[in-house]
Amino acid sequence: MSPAAPLADDLLPMREACVQAAREAIAEQGLEKLSLRDVARRLGVSHQAPYKHFPSRDHLLAEVLQRCYEAFADALEARQRFDDPAADMESLGRAYIRYAVGNPLEYRLMFGNDWPEAAEYAEMYRAGLRAFDVLRAALRRLYGKGVPKAKVDADAMFVWSSIHGLVSILQVSCCDHLDLATKVEAGLADHQLGMITHALRAASGASGAG
Amino acid sequence: MSPAAPLADDLLPMREACVQAAREAIAEQGLEKLSLRDVARRLGVSHQAPYKHFPSRDHLLAEVLQRCYEAFADALEARQRFDDPAADMESLGRAYIRYAVGNPLEYRLMFGNDWPEAAEYAEMYRAGLRAFDVLRAALRRLYGKGVPKAKVDADAMFVWSSIHGLVSILQVSCCDHLDLATKVEAGLADHQLGMITHALRAASGASGAG
Numbered sequence: 001m002s003p004a005a006p007l008a009d010d011l012l013p014m015r016e017a018c019v020q021a022a023r024e025a026i027a028e029q030g031l032e033k034l035s036l037r038d039v040a041r042r043l044g045v046s047h048q049a050p051y052k053h054f055p056s057r058d059h060l061l062a063e064v065l066q067r068c069y070e071a072f073a074d075a076l077e078a079r080q081r082f083d084d085p086a087a088d089m090e091s092l093g094r095a096y097i098r099y100a101v102g103n104p105l106e107y108r109l110m111f112g113n114d115w116p117e118a119a120e121y122a123e124m125y126r127a128g129l130r131a132f133d134v135l136r137a138a139l140r141r142l143y144g145k146g147v148p149k150a151k152v153d154a155d156a157m158f159v160w161s162s163i164h165g166l167v168s169i170l171q172v173s174c175c176d177h178l179d180l181a182t183k184v185e186a187g188l189a190d191h192q193l194g195m196i197t198h199a200l201r202a203a204s205g206a207s208g209a210g
Numbered sequence: 211m212s213p214a215a216p217l218a219d220d221l222l223p224m225r226e227a228c229v230q231a232a233r234e235a236i237a238e239q240g241l242e243k244l245s246l247r248d249v250a251r252r253l254g255v256s257h258q259a260p261y262k263h264f265p266s267r268d269h270l271l272a273e274v275l276q277r278c279y280e281a282f283a284d285a286l287e288a289r290q291r292f293d294d295p296a297a298d299m300e301s302l303g304r305a306y307i308r309y310a311v312g313n314p315l316e317y318r319l320m321f322g323n324d325w326p327e328a329a330e331y332a333e334m335y336r337a338g339l340r341a342f343d344v345l346r347a348a349l350r351r352l353y354g355k356g357v358p359k360a361k362v363d364a365d366a367m368f369v370w371s372s373i374h375g376l377v378s379i380l381q382v383s384c385c386d387h388l389d390l391a392t393k394v395e396a397g398l399a400d401h402q403l404g405m406i407t408h409a410l411r412a413a414s415g416a417s418g419a420g
Contacts, residue, residue: 032240112322114383125387132388150391157376157390157398158405165375166367173324177335178342180367181360188367195368198412199405 015053017043022064027105031113034061058116062124065115068106069127075099076134085142086197092138093163093193100167108171111164135160143204155203159196166192225263227253232274237315241323244271268326272334275325278316279337285309286344295352296407302348303373303403310377318381321374345370353414365413369406376402 021042025034036050036057043049054060079095082088100107115124135156140147166188169175175185184191231252235244246260246267253259264270289305292298310317325334345366350357376398379385385395394401 030242111379111382111384115387117383128384128387129389148391150394153388153391153394154397154401155405157379157385157394158372158402161375161379161398161402162368162372162405163375164379165371165373168378169321169367169371169374172321173327174321174338175367177325177338178363179339181358181363184360184363184367187364188371191364192368192371195365195372195409195413199409202408202412203405 014043014045014049018050018053018060019063019067022060026064026109031061031109036060058118059120062116062118062121065110066121066124066127068110069124069131071103071106072099072110073127073131073134076131085138086201089138089142089159089200090193090197092135093159093196094189096163097167097189101170104171107167112168132156132160139200142200155200158199162192162196224253224255224259228260228263228270229273229277232270236274236319241271241319246270268328269330272326272328272331275319276331276334276337278320279334279341281313281316282309282320283337283341283344286341295348296411299348299352299369299410300403300407302345303369303406304399306373307377307399311380314381317377322378342366342370349410352410365410368409372402372406 018036018039021039022034025038025042029038034057036054037047039050039060040047050060054063076092076095076099079088079091082091110128115121115128136152139152139155139159143152170188228246228249231249232244235248235252239248244267246264247257249260249270250257260270264273286302286305286309289298289301292301320338325331325338346362349362349365349369353362380398
């Protein structure tokens with residue numbers, strides 16, 4: 001093998017190398033500047049090489065997003081489990097916040113932009129849906145059998161958006177200027193999860209879950 | 211006056227023209243590309259002209275943000291008022307959602323990025339704080355006199371972040387792929403506000419506000 005051959009080709013299949021280079025490009029320059037040409041340049045391969053694996057920039061982006069959703073869903077599945085369904089819901093919320101705070105770039109990528117839209121991105125949609133279904137499953141356990149799908153869906157959207165909102169606010173700096181009482185900021189995650197628990201309990205007719 | 215004089219100088223003071231041009235530049239190209247040089251180009255004035263009013267790009271951005279927060283706080287203050295404090299809280303939530311959905315660019319600008327940080331931007335911080343204080347005042351009315359500031363602050367953060375999360379999710383397209391039950395999406399705002407009301411009521415010891 002020639003010593004001049006591109007390193008990435010030696011170490012990883014080209015498809016994997018493209019995904020990795022795309023993540024680096026997004027981290028450094030933002031999503032808007034992602035292009036197959038830039039990915040090729042980063043890998044030291046011809047402009048055409050990435051096109052053998054990804055027909056367009058959006059196909060590559062969909063693959064990056066799919067990996068993000070899979071890792072995210074795995075992290076949610078790997079939460080500490082509790083027999084008590086309400087404690088398990090809170091644990092899920094904690095796992096969500098921990099993942100988002102620990103992976104801000106991936107988090108913004110998953111939830112801060114429109115998804116690329118095309119039937120070919122079915123695998124990406126499936127991975128995103130899997131993450132959401134972790135939450136739906138936890139809610140079904142909380143409410144018990146026979147709960148209508150519309151209730152699970154509506155409450156899943158409430159839980160998700162409430163946690164997403166807190167995570168998004170924590171990722172920008174504006175809290176620093178809101179004159180919050182001491183210790184409020186440190187307790188935000190606990191308080192948010194506690195309020196979500198209150199709301200779910202009230203919405204389930206105070207059936208005493210948890 | 212010479213007919214070759216720049217139009218913007220004729221119609222508006224330069225400071226106002228810069229703010230307007232900055233908003234247009236952000237709308238067209240995103241926040242990252244905002245520069246005083248580009249603003250000058252848009253106004254057809256010399257590169258130096260904007261510097262007479264704004265020492266830096268961040269000073270101009272802080273002024274744009276300040277206007278956004280003022281308009282936002284005005285919209286919250288202009289909500290439909292109710293004697294019942296719980297109904298007033300929901301009305302505030304509705305006014306928030308309406309403003310965010312109707313002004314997506316301004317909304318993203320206010321809450322999707324770090325604030326420029328410097329003591330000189332005190333007016334911007336004050337405008338942002340005024341919007342947050344509308345929410346704190348509504349909560350104090352809900353809870354009654356003597357409620358600790360820490361409780362108001364923590365619950366204000368809960369209400370704000372829960373509504374912010376929903377608004378942020380509605381501004382991207384991922385809901386379309388979550389296999390939500392029919393009508394859930396149309397009812398998201400009402401459901402979110404209802405769940406927030408549940409949580410506030412439970413957190414205030416079911417004191418029956420509203």
